[in-house]
Amino acid sequence: MEQxxxxxxxxxxxxxxxxxxxxxxxxxxxxFVWIIVVSFTNQSLTGATALNPEFVGLQNYLxxxxxxxxxxxxxxxxxxxxxxxxxxxxxxxxxxxLGMGLAxxxxxxxxxxxxxxNTLVILCWIIPDVVVAFSWSAYLDRDYGTLNAILNLIGLGxxxxxxxxxxxxxxxxxxxxxxxFSMLLFSSALATIPPSYLETAEVAGASFWQKQxxxxxxxxxxxxxxxxxxITLWTFNTFSPFLLTGGGPAFKxxxxxxxxxxxxxxxFDFGMGGAIAxxxxxxxxxxxxxxxxMLRKQAVYS
Amino acid sequence: MRTKxxxxxFFVITILAMLVTACAPKETAQPTSASTAPxxxxxxxxxxxxxxxxxxxxxxxxxxxxxxANTANWILDYVIPEFExxxxxxxxxxxxxxVQFGGSDxxxxxxxxxxxxxxxxxxxxAFDGFWTPEFAEGGLIKPLETIVGASYADWEGWSxxxxxxxxxxxxxxxxxxxxxxxxxxxxxxxxDLFEQAGIPTDWQPKSWDDILATARTIKEKxxxxxxxxxxxxxxxxxxxxxxxxxxxxxxxxxxxxxxxTNKFPVSGQAFLDTLNFYKTIYVDEGLGDARTQLLTDxxxxxxxxxxxxxxxxxxxxxxxWRSVIAPGGSAGMDQRNDLVNWxxxxxxxxxxxINGQDYVTVSGGTGFILNPNTKYTAESxxxxxxxxxxxSLDYFQTxxxxxxxxxxxxxxxxxxxTAMAKTMLPLTTTRPSDPAYSENISPALxxxxxxxxxxxxxxxxxxxxxxxxxxxxxxxxxxxxxx
Numbered sequence: 001m002e003q004x005x006x007x008x009x010x011x012x013x014x015x016x017x018x019x020x021x022x023x024x025x026x027x028x029x030x031x032f033v034w035i036i037v038v039s040f041t042n043q044s045l046t047g048a049t050a051l052n053p054e055f056v057g058l059q060n061y062l063x064x065x066x067x068x069x070x071x072x073x074x075x076x077x078x079x080x081x082x083x084x085x086x087x088x089x090x091x092x093x094x095x096x097x098l099g100m101g102l103a104x105x106x107x108x109x110x111x112x113x114x115x116x117x118n119t120l121v122i123l124c125w126i127i128p129d130v131v132v133a134f135s136w137s138a139y140l141d142r143d144y145g146t147l148n149a150i151l152n153l154i155g156l157g158x159x160x161x162x163x164x165x166x167x168x169x170x171x172x173x174x175x176x177x178x179x180x181f182s183m184l185l186f187s188s189a190l191a192t193i194p195p196s197y198l199e200t201a202e203v204a205g206a207s208f209w210q211k212q213x214x215x216x217x218x219x220x221x222x223x224x225x226x227x228x229x230x231i232t233l234w235t236f237n238t239f240s241p242f243l244l245t246g247g248g249p250a251f252k253x254x255x256x257x258x259x260x261x262x263x264x265x266x267x268f269d270f271g272m273g274g275a276i277a278x279x280x281x282x283x284x285x286x287x288x289x290x291x292x293x294m295l296r297k298q299a300v301y302s
Numbered sequence: 303m304r305t306k307x308x309x310x311x312f313f314v315i316t317i318l319a320m321l322v323t324a325c326a327p328k329e330t331a332q333p334t335s336a337s338t339a340p341x342x343x344x345x346x347x348x349x350x351x352x353x354x355x356x357x358x359x360x361x362x363x364x365x366x367x368x369x370x371a372n373t374a375n376w377i378l379d380y381v382i383p384e385f386e387x388x389x390x391x392x393x394x395x396x397x398x399x400x401v402q403f404g405g406s407d408x409x410x411x412x413x414x415x416x417x418x419x420x421x422x423x424x425x426x427x428a429f430d431g432f433w434t435p436e437f438a439e440g441g442l443i444k445p446l447e448t449i450v451g452a453s454y455a456d457w458e459g460w461s462x463x464x465x466x467x468x469x470x471x472x473x474x475x476x477x478x479x480x481x482x483x484x485x486x487x488x489x490x491x492x493x494d495l496f497e498q499a500g501i502p503t504d505w506q507p508k509s510w511d512d513i514l515a516t517a518r519t520i521k522e523k524x525x526x527x528x529x530x531x532x533x534x535x536x537x538x539x540x541x542x543x544x545x546x547x548x549x550x551x552x553x554x555x556x557x558x559x560x561x562x563t564n565k566f567p568v569s570g571q572a573f574l575d576t577l578n579f580y581k582t583i584y585v586d587e588g589l590g591d592a593r594t595q596l597l598t599d600x601x602x603x604x605x606x607x608x609x610x611x612x613x614x615x616x617x618x619x620x621x622x623w624r625s626v627i628a629p630g631g632s633a634g635m636d637q638r639n640d641l642v643n644w645x646x647x648x649x650x651x652x653x654x655x656i657n658g659q660d661y662v663t664v665s666g667g668t669g670f671i672l673n674p675n676t677k678y679t680a681e682s683x684x685x686x687x688x689x690x691x692x693x694s695l696d697y698f699q700t701x702x703x704x705x706x707x708x709x710x711x712x713x714x715x716x717x718x719x720t721a722m723a724k725t726m727l728p729l730t731t732t733r734p735s736d737p738a739y740s741e742n743i744s745p746a747l748x749x750x751x752x753x754x755x756x757x758x759x760x761x762x763x764x765x766x767x768x769x770x771x772x773x774x775x776x777x778x779x780x781x782x783x784x785x
Contacts, residue, residue, distance in 0.1 A: 044741075045415045045416070045419055045440065045442075046436040046437055046439070046442060046737070046741065047436050047439045047440050047737045047738075047741050048439045048440070048737065050439070050440030050441060050442070051439075051440060051441045069767075069770070072767065073758065142593075160593070162597060163593055163597065246598040248535075248536065248537060248596060248598065249537075249596035249597070249752070249756055250596070250752055250753060250756045265412050265416075266408065266412065266745075267741070267745065268412075268415055268741070
């Protein structure tokens, strides 16, 4: 690694950074502190507590973690479990596995098929959320949806995706939506593996699975971890399932972001909404910390 | 290496310059024509202040060719042109813009709360009356007296609007806006389907059992037809509370709010009776389609299903008749007058309804409020009074007959609506003027019905969850057991 020499004095550096720091404070730190303060009050947007909020101490947090009711659907614990299922299903299993599968399938291949599939996958990723959600709700409709038309043709009936399997529906949706990122990341990671490794293995008579297990997976390990932490963060915070199910039916798809939205912007309960946001932020910090530690570790190794 | 550093410094400077430009106040725009003049900026220095262009905006959940299309047409075809002409005659250059909001009522409410809290929003806002207490308590909206001044009371229209109707947009004796009209809720049914099932088309049930019996007949005789839809679930928002819960619960002799004790009933047999009625319809016998109540676009689906003849009975307000299924409405039926009839909603058993009534209904009302943040108070109030003049509401009646707020505006030739107003308004009740209703009780009632019709909870479990949540939310001293 090259030796870093400061090109600016501390003073000049601070001067150049100050506008950025100003905006970071204004748009990140101040709201952050405000949310923490609000989470200790019963501040609301409408009603009497909008004008005269009171300090309620830890009450919002105690209500969130009220273990008598917290697993009832529509409460915090239930929402956390749904979020966990959503992250495991759509981020870890869906996006990582699908993304890696696609990357390996087209590894060291050229041609029209690869370009075609790549374009399709990346399209899924870059089309605006609302457009995607709209086409998915049309796709999954019980009576008129394309998916059920196909399933019906091959004799599998017409499952009611949005009502009977709502969580599965949003997991499918989010896997489809996000697999492109993992695919791109793994494709470029694969490109860094010296071809001689695999060629040597082939000469030695290694099978396909042996090459995956002994060469590709160990070399991709760092990238897999990075990918998982990043998409876990994104999936944890994503709001797009709202466009498909609105968090329902009966809160069955109410991931933590939708839960926060409902409390803060549908019920206008800013105090409780703030408390949820603080808990969510702590979880985000933990995930970000893991990510940063891993980056540091990788930097040390390389 | 060196060039790289220079690039870096150059980059930082560029960003800095861009930030400075972005933050600098915009050059005062010179109005090139009246229509592009800024709304907020003070008049340009050199232009004499005589013809200061004023731009007002109003918002409603109405879209030309979509939901509440006739409200949009009324405003665009009559109110705005008339007002602009009137202002021109006074030498004022006023343009009015209509913001057509296409989302749900709940989304509109959230938008209002955020707009008003931020000190902005449209000058005139279409407003559902029952939001008034919550918004007024929160300081988001202000009485007309505060915004316009004492002269607001001089408007001729007040003497033509009964005090009961004025209450729709009032809170603690203060007017916050002017109501357009009021409404009532009944059971709408398809005469053609009733005929096919061999049920008389002058149908009037006398009890919940009568409704269920009819629904069972339809289910048996007409497979593929959903016999009955009684709104439930959170997706439909207030439509669940008003068209669903209220219509059933009033039939147990209780109101959602006890006006005698100023408390909310939150437990008791009446709740279980109502929830079991829901359970019979949606869970036990499949007389209604629970999907329609749970999907996010369920309410529109229920309208379309009624239009297409796949739903036989639907409990809805007169808005359904005059706007949704009216020819040209969002689920318009050209044959509406021949195919659709209405019946009063019966109490659980005769005489068991609220106030000992045999039949029950509930009324709400919408109108427009003045935004306290408006920059043009006089003009906005002028627009409001023109909108609610007799001529203007008469014009609205030609587009969409309804029960209007002014007593000098008659319901034109619509026998169904006239009969409904005459029969139902004496029986009606209204929602409480207590912020806890819209903040806590109403959403919790919707949730309770959702838990039952989705089969997630038994009526007992759902009621227990409701009782616990509401006692905690609004205080044990403000709740009671139902009769």
